Amino acid sequence: MASRLAPATKPLFRAQLSSRPTNGHVAFIPQVRKVVFEYCEKWASSANTRSYLHRHLEDLARAHPHVEVVVKQRNYKPPIVRGFYLNDNEKVIGLNGFEITGIQNKVQLLLDSSGAKIKPLKRRTIESTTESARGIWSGLHVDETFKI
Template sequence: MPQLPKILRGSLTTKISPGGTPGSFHLPCRKVVIEYCETNPSSKGTRDFLLSQCKDLAKRTPSTEFVVKQRPGKHPIVRGFYLNNRTKEISLQNLAATGVLPKVQLLLDSSGNKITSLKRRPVESVTESARGIWSALHDTGKDI
């Protein structure tokens, strides 16, 4: 089985640890898988991206592994795998080669966490309430 070029595999020899060493930074995205079809017209932009810009992107991000797979008869997708064991998937259907790079960069810059709403965040207070913390153990059972 032929080995993938080192350019596409990235530098996997460095150990990625949660603490890391002082002065080192690793992207939360550990692996990017680009899947495309060789004959499907919706994959044309993805094929052009792989021929022109993928090697440069892999060189710029050595801590991320890049894998290219064929997906016959289906639309192209890019899938990101993160250090927190989550994955994100983005469709590349009918995108031009210049439109594929921002989608891949979006996965690289993402943390992998779930998207949370900023409008309905629970109220968190740093001070105690006047009545203290309620507990079912302190309930006497008397109904008023």
């Protein structure tokens, strides 16, 4: 009578051995993975977006083969371009009122962006890992008040 025992170790597949590619000195991986254009076929506000798509979309797709380019109709709404990134973030830019060169600039902004949240450079709060040795100073809690 042969008993079936579980294998001592789990089988190791080749797909588990591969590592996820990262940016470094050997390779550069663009952070954008997908760009979606959404426009209305009837509204006049989407006219420049429609002409941009007819004239420049194929060149954009050829210049950036790593990016999936999708065109969707968005009826009775202003045109937008949406960028999806490797860090599972997305950025949406409205294209209403832009000329064709402005649309090119906004699309290039999405292609060059990392997808990270925009952090303000001014007024960043200072956070310390340790507490202050002397505590927080307050002019109300001193023995002697300041005399002028």
